[in-house]
Amino acid sequence: xxxxxxxxxxxxxxEKWVDTDEERVWKYSHEHTHESYGLVAPKPVGGSVIVKxxxxxxxxxxMKLAYEVDIPVIPRGAGTALAANATPNQPxxxxxxxxxNKIIEVDDTNLIITSEAAVSLGxxxxxxxxxxxxxxxxxxxxxGAQVGAMVAMNAGGVRAVRHGVMRDQVRGLEAVLPTGEIxxxxxxxxxxxxxxxxxxxxxxxxxxxxxxxxxxxxxxxLHPKPRYSATxxxxxxxxxxxxxxxxxxxxxxxIPMAVEYVEKDQxxxxxxxxxxxxxxxxxxxxxxxxxxxxxxxxxxxxxxxIEKICSEEGVLNIFMAESPAEQRDIIEIRSHILxxxxxxxxxxxxxxxxxxxxxxxxxxxxxxAEKFNTRIPVIAHAGDGNLHxxxxxxxxQVPDYYDELKESMYQKTLELGGTITGExxxxxxxLNQLKMQFSTxxxxxMWGIKKAFDPKNLLNPxxxxxxxxx
Amino acid sequence: xxxxxxxxxxxxxxEKWVDTDEERVWKYSHEHTHESYGLVAPKPVGGSVIVKxxxxxxxxxxMKLAYEVDIPVIPRGAGTALAANATPNQPxxxxxxxxxNKIIEVDDTNLIITSEAAVSLGxxxxxxxxxxxxxxxxxxxxxGAQVGAMVAMNAGGVRAVRHGVMRDQVRGLEAVLPTGEIxxxxxxxxxxxxxxxxxxxxxxxxxxxxxxxxxxxxxxxLHPKPRYSATxxxxxxxxxxxxxxxxxxxxxxxIPMAVEYVEKDQxxxxxxxxxxxxxxxxxxxxxxxxxxxxxxxxxxxxxxxIEKICSEEGVLNIFMAESPAEQRDIIEIRSHILxxxxxxxxxxxxxxxxxxxxxxxxxxxxxxAEKFNTRIPVIAHAGDGNLHxxxxxxxxQVPDYYDELKESMYQKTLELGGTITGExxxxxxxLNQLKMQFSTxxxxxMWGIKKAFDPKNLLNPxxxxxxxxx
Numbered sequence: 001x002x003x004x005x006x007x008x009x010x011x012x013x014x015e016k017w018v019d020t021d022e023e024r025v026w027k028y029s030h031e032h033t034h035e036s037y038g039l040v041a042p043k044p045v046g047g048s049v050i051v052k053x054x055x056x057x058x059x060x061x062x063m064k065l066a067y068e069v070d071i072p073v074i075p076r077g078a079g080t081a082l083a084a085n086a087t088p089n090q091p092x093x094x095x096x097x098x099x100x101n102k103i104i105e106v107d108d109t110n111l112i113i114t115s116e117a118a119v120s121l122g123x124x125x126x127x128x129x130x131x132x133x134x135x136x137x138x139x140x141x142x143x144g145a146q147v148g149a150m151v152a153m154n155a156g157g158v159r160a161v162r163h164g165v166m167r168d169q170v171r172g173l174e175a176v177l178p179t180g181e182i183x184x185x186x187x188x189x190x191x192x193x194x195x196x197x198x199x200x201x202x203x204x205x206x207x208x209x210x211x212x213x214x215x216x217x218x219x220x221x222l223h224p225k226p227r228y229s230a231t232x233x234x235x236x237x238x239x240x241x242x243x244x245x246x247x248x249x250x251x252x253x254x255i256p257m258a259v260e261y262v263e264k265d266q267x268x269x270x271x272x273x274x275x276x277x278x279x280x281x282x283x284x285x286x287x288x289x290x291x292x293x294x295x296x297x298x299x300x301x302x303x304x305x306i307e308k309i310c311s312e313e314g315v316l317n318i319f320m321a322e323s324p325a326e327q328r329d330i331i332e333i334r335s336h337i338l339x340x341x342x343x344x345x346x347x348x349x350x351x352x353x354x355x356x357x358x359x360x361x362x363x364x365x366x367x368x369a370e371k372f373n374t375r376i377p378v379i380a381h382a383g384d385g386n387l388h389x390x391x392x393x394x395x396x397q398v399p400d401y402y403d404e405l406k407e408s409m410y411q412k413t414l415e416l417g418g419t420i421t422g423e424x425x426x427x428x429x430x431l432n433q434l435k436m437q438f439s440t441x442x443x444x445x446m447w448g449i450k451k452a453f454d455p456k457n458l459l460n461p462x463x464x465x466x467x468x469x470x
Numbered sequence: 471x472x473x474x475x476x477x478x479x480x481x482x483x484x485e486k487w488v489d490t491d492e493e494r495v496w497k498y499s500h501e502h503t504h505e506s507y508g509l510v511a512p513k514p515v516g517g518s519v520i521v522k523x524x525x526x527x528x529x530x531x532x533m534k535l536a537y538e539v540d541i542p543v544i545p546r547g548a549g550t551a552l553a554a555n556a557t558p559n560q561p562x563x564x565x566x567x568x569x570x571n572k573i574i575e576v577d578d579t580n581l582i583i584t585s586e587a588a589v590s591l592g593x594x595x596x597x598x599x600x601x602x603x604x605x606x607x608x609x610x611x612x613x614g615a616q617v618g619a620m621v622a623m624n625a626g627g628v629r630a631v632r633h634g635v636m637r638d639q640v641r642g643l644e645a646v647l648p649t650g651e652i653x654x655x656x657x658x659x660x661x662x663x664x665x666x667x668x669x670x671x672x673x674x675x676x677x678x679x680x681x682x683x684x685x686x687x688x689x690x691x692l693h694p695k696p697r698y699s700a701t702x703x704x705x706x707x708x709x710x711x712x713x714x715x716x717x718x719x720x721x722x723x724x725i726p727m728a729v730e731y732v733e734k735d736q737x738x739x740x741x742x743x744x745x746x747x748x749x750x751x752x753x754x755x756x757x758x759x760x761x762x763x764x765x766x767x768x769x770x771x772x773x774x775x776i777e778k779i780c781s782e783e784g785v786l787n788i789f790m791a792e793s794p795a796e797q798r799d800i801i802e803i804r805s806h807i808l809x810x811x812x813x814x815x816x817x818x819x820x821x822x823x824x825x826x827x828x829x830x831x832x833x834x835x836x837x838x839a840e841k842f843n844t845r846i847p848v849i850a851h852a853g854d855g856n857l858h859x860x861x862x863x864x865x866x867q868v869p870d871y872y873d874e875l876k877e878s879m880y881q882k883t884l885e886l887g888g889t890i891t892g893e894x895x896x897x898x899x900x901l902n903q904l905k906m907q908f909s910t911x912x913x914x915x916m917w918g919i920k921k922a923f924d925p926k927n928l929l930n931p932x933x934x935x936x937x938x939x940x
Contacts, residue, residue: 081769105582109717109826133721156664165664167673168638181911189887192823193854194635196895197907199916203673205667224723247579251603253694294723294768301764329590354661365482384663417659425666437667441651446669448922451917463538 001049001092006070009051009093017052017099025050028094029085031079032142033414033429047091048074054099055397056174056182056216063459064180066093073178075214075426077149078120080142081429082348085153085209086460097148100216106131112171112221112344117148117215134222137257137292148215156256158334159290161250162382165221167206174217175205178454183213190219201450204449209425212453212461226292226297229257231327233319234310235264235283242287243358245313246382249353251287252309252402254302256292259383261446267379268404270340271333278333279326283341287382288334290327337379338388346398347391347429349408351413352422355385361425364412365389372401386422410436426460446450471519471561475539479521481565482531486795487522487569493634498564500557502612503899507869515605519560524569526652526686527642533684533929534650534774536563542928543648543719544683544801547619548590550612552818553897555679556930567618570686578603580661581692581769582641585686589616604692607633607727607762610893618685624677626893628728628804629760631720632854637676644687645675648924660689674919679895680930682923696762698769699727701797703789704780705753706732709848712757713828715783716852719759720825722779724772728760729853730804739812741803744763748791748803749796757852758804760797767827804818807849808858817861817899821883825855834882835859842871856892880906 001020009018018207019025029044053059072092079086093431100116103124107114111134115124122143128135139158140150151173156165163169172190173260176182179447185202186192205213229438236242242261243267249259263285270280280286295298307318321327338348343414353361379388410420410433420433434443450457471490479488489495498520524530536543541689542562549556558564570586577584581604585594596731598605610620610627621643626635633639642660646652650833655672656662688824706712712731719729733755750756759776763769777788791797808818823831828850840847849858861875867894869875878905890903904913920927 093494108721109719112824120627129663130789156666160664167670177911177915179911181909183909183912186883186886187824187889189824190825191887192822192889192892193599193825194630194822194851194892195889196624196626196891196893197889197900198896198912199682199919200637200673201912201915203676204919205671206673207670212669224721224725244681250581251578251694253603255694276662279821289543293585296769298764298768326870352662352664354582354659355663356577356661358881377612388666414658417661419657419662419665419667421666422664422668423902424660426668430667434591434668437651441647441649442653442671444669445922449669449674452918452922 001047004066005071006049007213008065009049009062011052012065013051013058017054019050020220022046027097028076030083031084033082033427036297039108040365042139045089045091046299047346048088048094050094050096052096052099054175055189058175059214060180060182060218062093062095063176063178066458067179067456070456070458072461074460077118078144079144079165080145081153081424081427083421083424083429084423085427087428091135095214097146097216104217106222107191108134108135112219113193113221113222114190114217115147116217118146121145121147121150128222133225135225136169136220137223138169140166147218147220151206151218152208152210152215152385154427156381157370158381158385158387160381162255162257167203169220170206170218170222172219173202173205173215174213175213177213178456178459186219187289189259207425209427209451219384227294228296229290229292229327230299231281231321231330232289232291232303232306233278233330234287234289235316235319236285236287237283237314237316238259240359241313241349242285243362243382245287245310246356248309250369250383252305254305255382257292257393258288259379259381261378261382262286262288262334262337263377266341267333268339272342274333274336276329276333279321280317288330318446341390344392345390346393346402349391349406349409350386350388350389350423351409351418352384352386353413353416353418355383357372357416357418358382358385358387360416360420361387361413365409368405368408368412368418372405374399383420404438407433431462433458450453471517475541476519478535479519479532480537483521483523483528484604487524495564496603498566501551501554503552503554503897514891515559515561518558518564520564521709522566522569526646529565529646529684529686530652532565533646533648536928537590537649537926540926540928542931544930545680547588547616547761548614550615551623551858551894551897552893553891553899555895557898565610565684567616568762569684569805573597574687576604576692577661578604581694582661582689583934584660584687585617586687588616591615591620591703592618592622597766598692603695605695606639606690607693608636608639610636612826615844617688621688621705622674622678622680622685623895626849626851628730630851631729632727633800637673640672640676640688640691641691642689643672643675643685645685656689661719677927678894682922682929684929697764698761698766699760699797700769701791702759702761702773702776703800704759704776705749705786705789706755706757707753707784707786709733709755710829712755713782713832713852715757715780716828718779718920719776720853722775724775726759726853727744727762728758729851730758731848731850731852732756732758732804733847736801736807736811740806743810743912744803744806746799746803749791749800752786752940764919780803783812811847811860814862816863816872817858817876818858819861819879820856820858820891820893821879821888822854823883823886825853827886828852828855829859831857831883832884833890834881836879838882840873841873844869854892865938
């Protein structure tokens with residue numbers, strides 16, 4: 001990075017907030033992907049500078065400067081991404097939003113929270129505890145994740161069955177375009193329930209992985225708190241029976257907040273790592289159903305129906321947790337599965353199929369495991385058809401068959417009407433697989449959209465966002 | 471239209487399905503806008519040809535031909551649009567999807583209906599009556615509207631409070647691109663609950679008013695039928711009190727299917743036109759609350775809460791309809807307000823603001839009515855902040871102040887964080903007002919997206935989709 005540019009950045013944000021220290025630049029050049037899946041994730045390069053604006057106008061000035069001098073900008077949240085989604089591959093301005101961490105307003109008339117991009121999920125949840133009857137129902141995972149980046153990544157996670165993914169929570173966005181202009185979508189307050197003026201830029205920015213704009217402020221829907229909650233664990237003798245139960249429940253009008261599948265051996269081991277005990281000891285795998293209803297009566301009516309359907313599918317036991325402490329314990333153990341096993345894994349494709357095809361996908365994974373003489377453990381957001389399938393290391397190394405196994409998993413997923421990524425996004429890690437899912441013309445259009453926003457391809461350019469002729 | 475091109479179209483769809491008859495071409499060149507708001511809507515031009523493909527491959531061939539010979543294509547549904555959204559302004563191929571009217575599948579495992587584009591809303595509702603426990607909750611208005619066009623227009627209507635607008639119902643789309651390729655979004659079955667691969671083309675096509683692609687097939691979410699429904703009419707002495715009640719109800723966790731506001735004089739007159747009686751005679755205006763709950767007990771609990779809040783806002787009476795016949799009557803009368811008054815109106819901007827701002831918008835409309843010495847009656851989808859404000863004729867003519875009044879309404883709406891169109895879309899009728907809502911850079915980006923899809927600007931080009939330098 002030329003000293004002159006560093007000086008100009010200092011003029012924009014103040015000397016204290018520009019950092020060229022090699023070690024810290026290195027730290028800001030990689031994300032969770034690199035630590036957990038270090039064997040396959042791309043390596044970051046040096047020569048970058050970290051800059052930490054405190055307001056949207058500064059983000060805009062930085063972006064304008066970058067456009068003038070042709071330097072890539074990598075917007076950065078908390079670094080919790082899992083597909084190398086925000087990593088420089090050439091000397092870049094790493095734009096960390098961390099100082100833009102204020103909650104602007106809770107609007108209890110329109111049921112909308114307006115928040116700066118870098119407010120973490122954990123802080124958002126904590127803040128809302130003081131706001132009486134309102135809550136934000138999604139819980140996409142790591143509570144360190146920042147809301148702006150959660151929108152940029154269209155995060156999903158465990159609580160998408162009833163309320164959908166991040167996309168479904170957004171009423172409006174403030175963003176800085178690659179060319180530096182500030183835009184506000186969803187009306188000037190970002191609070192519209194209906195808006196049909198022009199092409200929808202809000203939904204284009206959601207899930208765009210920071211290639212179309214830097215999201216600086218989000219307006220998210222809030223919901224009245226359900227009055228009664230409970231968590232059920234249904235233990236099945238084999239996982240296929242668990243997956244068969246899920247669509248049957250939903251069809252009967254039982255729409256829990258979350259329907260998770262976990263492997264019994266993994267969840268027990270995770271619990272034990274945490275010094276806890278998993279309350280459902282039997283079977284091969286569990287469905288975890290997080291219920292939230294208007295009343296205790298409503299819940300019990302649903303619980304009876306759940307018991308009936310799961311029994312028909314051969315459930316061994318159903319455990320019920322009603323106290324907040326018990327429920328928290330279950331969620332905490334569930335949340336720690338990934339940390340508990342990630343030292344052993346090379347990659348965890350978040351392949352997703354229509355809910356009805358989960359059973360077939362599990363069958364296909366079993367066949368692949370046999371073919372490659374390995375195990376393929378899974379965690380599933382079963383209500384969403386969304387699987388995390390773990391490709392394991394062999395003797396601490398990437399196995400020879402890694403590429404072949406990964407491609408086979410994607411191939412089978414696509415045959416079943418699926419997508420190569422339901423949650424983690426494309427990043428650098430899955431860029432080469434995009435062409436398995438999309439035609440050349442579709443990729444050309446996506447590239448055309450990128451060019452409409454970012455004529456110089458400077459915002460989070462990756463290796464080249466979409467890899468083919470410009 | 472050159473005879474040679476007509477012959478080529480006949481080769482694609484068969485002679486019977488190509489029509490150059492002047493009168494029918496005229497009929498297919500205009501839509502509901504022209505009949506009801508004929509005074510201001512653009513006039514269609516002659517020289518076009520109607521073509522009626524029966525399958526997606528034919529749509530693709532027509533589009534490829536059009537691209538080869540540089541002729542505009544206007545995709546056409548039932549012609550129920552209200553902003554001149556699909557009207558040729560030069561000799562064009564009018565592509566009517568009317569023969570693509572089959573329901574392909576009801577998938578009761580994934581809760582998705584797959585339908586060809588030209589299935590009408592009425593037929594969809596009727597079909598689902600035979601499908602047991604499942605229903606499609608939205609009701610955007612005219613039951614003749616076709617589902618593909620409802621997605622292309624992102625229709626909203628009366629039942630958006632709980633389940634959102636068309637955008638929120640779409641799991642996947644099949645569409646023909648302007649360059650003729652067929653694409654399928656949301657996985658090869660269009661049934662994914664989570665999908666983060668690439669930029670989201672589904673949401674770009676939704677609400678794109680037929681400028682980015684021709685939607686040929688839609689995959690829409692279905693929902694388990696609620697077990698108990700009832701409709702309440704709450705009569706208020708003044709409309710501002712009605713609007714104040716709405717956010718209070720929703721904040722308390724009362725999320726009806728619909729929350730409508732109607733003016734008492736209009737709704738009574740409409741009922742009388744239909745030979746019926748409006749069951750709530752008192753007050754200046756009514757809130758109509760369409761409730762759908764899991765049980766009768768749930769409903770009564772909510773009804774008590776509704777009564778409490780509305781009483782605090784000075785409600786005069788609350789009428790309750792429980793029988794299906796009574797409820798149907800209310801909806802039927804409500805649906806006929808527009809037909810009953812449209813002979814008297816010039817235009818009906820569907821201005822939309824954050825829910826909390828409806829009160830202020832009503833105040834502003836009252837002031838404008840006074841300024842221009844007219845009345846501005848409204849219908850409101852009050853739960854969505856969405857208003858239909860009627861600009862009336864004077865002595866059967868467009869009043870001199872029409873443009874000034876319209877611009878003032880838009881201006882005030884935008885100041886209140888709103889949008890110039892919550893439902894009807896831009897069309898030709900509001901093209902010149904887009905720049906009131908968007909910056910030049912935003913319009914440039916939208917135009918860039920159009921070019922990425924449609925390099926020759928041939929699909930529903932209008933006057934020029936976005937009017938400024940190319």
